[in-house]
Amino acid sequence: MIRGWEELRADLLARIRAREWPPGGLVPGEEQLAHDYGVARATVNRALQALAEAGVVERRKRAGTRVAALPVRKARLDIPVIRREVEARGQVYSHVVLAQQVVALPAGAAARMGLAAGSPAVWLETLHRADGQPFAHETRWLNLAALPDPVPDFGTVSANEWLVANLPFVSGDMSFAAEAAGPAEARALEIAEGTPLMVIERLTQGLSGPITFVRLCHPPGHRVVLSL
Amino acid sequence: MIRGWEELRADLLARIRAREWPPGGLVPGEEQLAHDYGVARATVNRALQALAEAGVVERRKRAGTRVAALPVRKARLDIPVIRREVEARGQVYSHVVLAQQVVALPAGAAARMGLAAGSPAVWLETLHRADGQPFAHETRWLNLAALPDPVPDFGTVSANEWLVANLPFVSGDMSFAAEAAGPAEARALEIAEGTPLMVIERLTQGLSGPITFVRLCHPPGHRVVLSL
DNA sequence: CGGGTTAATATGTATATACATAATTACCGT
DNA sequence: ACGGTAATTATGTATATACATATTAACCCG
Numbered sequence: 001m002i003r004g005w006e007e008l009r010a011d012l013l014a015r016i017r018a019r020e021w022p023p024g025g026l027v028p029g030e031e032q033l034a035h036d037y038g039v040a041r042a043t044v045n046r047a048l049q050a051l052a053e054a055g056v057v058e059r060r061k062r063a064g065t066r067v068a069a070l071p072v073r074k075a076r077l078d079i080p081v082i083r084r085e086v087e088a089r090g091q092v093y094s095h096v097v098l099a100q101q102v103v104a105l106p107a108g109a110a111a112r113m114g115l116a117a118g119s120p121a122v123w124l125e126t127l128h129r130a131d132g133q134p135f136a137h138e139t140r141w142l143n144l145a146a147l148p149d150p151v152p153d154f155g156t157v158s159a160n161e162w163l164v165a166n167l168p169f170v171s172g173d174m175s176f177a178a179e180a181a182g183p184a185e186a187r188a189l190e191i192a193e194g195t196p197l198m199v200i201e202r203l204t205q206g207l208s209g210p211i212t213f214v215r216l217c218h219p220p221g222h223r224v225v226l227s228l
Numbered sequence: 229m230i231r232g233w234e235e236l237r238a239d240l241l242a243r244i245r246a247r248e249w250p251p252g253g254l255v256p257g258e259e260q261l262a263h264d265y266g267v268a269r270a271t272v273n274r275a276l277q278a279l280a281e282a283g284v285v286e287r288r289k290r291a292g293t294r295v296a297a298l299p300v301r302k303a304r305l306d307i308p309v310i311r312r313e314v315e316a317r318g319q320v321y322s323h324v325v326l327a328q329q330v331v332a333l334p335a336g337a338a339a340r341m342g343l344a345a346g347s348p349a350v351w352l353e354t355l356h357r358a359d360g361q362p363f364a365h366e367t368r369w370l371n372l373a374a375l376p377d378p379v380p381d382f383g384t385v386s387a388n389e390w391l392v393a394n395l396p397f398v399s400g401d402m403s404f405a406a407e408a409a410g411p412a413e414a415r416a417l418e419i420a421e422g423t424p425l426m427v428i429e430r431l432t433q434g435l436s437g438p439i440t441f442v443r444l445c446h447p448p449g450h451r452v453v454l455s456l
Numbered sequence: 457c458g459g460g461t462t463a464a465t466a467t468g469t470a471t472a473t474a475c476a477t478a479a480t481t482a483c484c485g486t
Numbered sequence: 487a488c489g490g491t492a493a494t495t496a497t498g499t500a501t502a503t504a505c506a507t508a509t510t511a512a513c514c515c516g
Contacts, residue, residue: 004499017396017435029466040501045467053281061467062509073307073392075402077454164301168245172456174303178406178426178448196424198406204456207245220406226305228400228432232469257496268471273497289497290479 009047075226099125140214169204237275303454327353348372368442397432
């Protein structure tokens with residue numbers, strides 16, 4: 001006896017997992033399911049909405065509800081503030097600004113950020129530490145037009161954290177790669193050149209344009225966990 | 229003039245981004261917003277539901293709706309089927325099974341998978357190629373109890389792909405790290421030992437227990453892209 | 457048989473109403 | 487001032503009804 005949309009969602013999910021309706025196959029319509037389960041059509045709609053958002057089914061107006069042909073397999077990452085990440089490991093966080101200057105955005109970075117070459121930007125290089133050991137080497141370009149005037153003091157609160165509190169992003173992209181440590185990273189992270197690094201790059205956009213392009217390098221032993 | 233829940237959601241999001249209600253602050257209640265916008269309370273509820281699911285606000289019965297104290301910053305990864313990943317790059321996919329045998333699960337893998345040591349499992353080693361070049365070296369443990377009998381032929385369709393179509397997971401975890409290539413990976417991927425590898429590990433659970441624990445190693449140049 | 461047009465229909469949404477439930481507030485007693 | 491209890495209330499949900507919209511199916515004509 002179904003008590004509400006959540007139970008209905010779970011029951012439908014179980015039936016889908018049991019292959020009652022195969023991938024790509026048509027699930028009975030809302031009216032039919034409402035009749036079968038003895039609930040309102042709106043309740044069925046609510047349950048299917050949740051399944052659609054989970055990627056289990058695909059729905060289109062008038063076209064019916066189909067089991068996703070290939071189950072969408074999504075993993076989620078909660079992007080951590082580095083200080084919180086370090087402290088969550090029970091370690092003491094600290095950071096030091098290695099370099100900071102207002103510059104004209106070079107062509108490569110400009111293209112990456114979708115800004116004109118020569119746009120005023122802040123170039124920032126930061127080392128984040130955990131218990132005094134190098135945790136991450138961060139280099140970033142900040143779109144000067146997105147920052148308040150005067151530019152905040154990133155020696156006090158790292159840009160990594162300041163941006164979260166003051167310039168939330170609304171879109172962007174992020175990527176991971178394994179790369180060999182170059183001279184700058186090796187020096188900052190106190191490791192040998194060529195050591196494998198987890199390199200995380202991220203571009204974020206605010207409501208009025210690009211905010212920042214950041215590159216984070218973590219030494220070996222760093223693992224990024226996503227949930228399924 | 230708000231036309232529906234989607235426009236309302238966008239308007240509320242813009243107001244939140246503009247700090248009309250600060251992080252942690254209380255958003256006006258549904259009845260108030262319904263009155264202010266001239267829509268039904270259910271419409272407000274629908275818009276706020278979407279914002280809550282996006283992590284922009286937090287809602288509890290009777291407690292009101294608050295702007296998330298720290299904007300949740302989530303990134304999403306669509307987990308690709310390797311063949312599709314290769315083909316999406318315009319390359320020709322192929323794979324070869326380097327090793328496959330039914331074994332007793334050793335203690336380490338058993339612990340990782342939440343199974344008893346000695347449980348029957350399939351050990352599988354696969355090399356995935358793109359245009360004939362090594363693309364990924366995959367080693368995996370498959371819980372024999374989760375597989376049909378007889379065990380499928382992974383030489384024809386890789387386990388990576390077979391599982392998607394036949395054993396969808398319902399939960400699990402996934403992680404990324406940069407590691408130096410060991411002898412087995414170096415040999416399979418035709419690179420020098422010590423070369424940085426993007427190492428992806430994933431454990432998936434089905435409705436009736438653990439399915440597989442897989443470790444994927446990609447040579448340099450492989451970039452995993454997430455969307456924000 | 458194929459293509460174009462029209463009608464039908466399944467999902468998508470908005471609203472009003474009623475009820476459920478968890479959290480907050482108010483009140484009272486010690 | 488603090489703790490406990492009861493009342494209030496803001497979110498959560500279910501239902502019925504009406505309307506919107508995109509897609510599918512039916513029909514007609516060349």
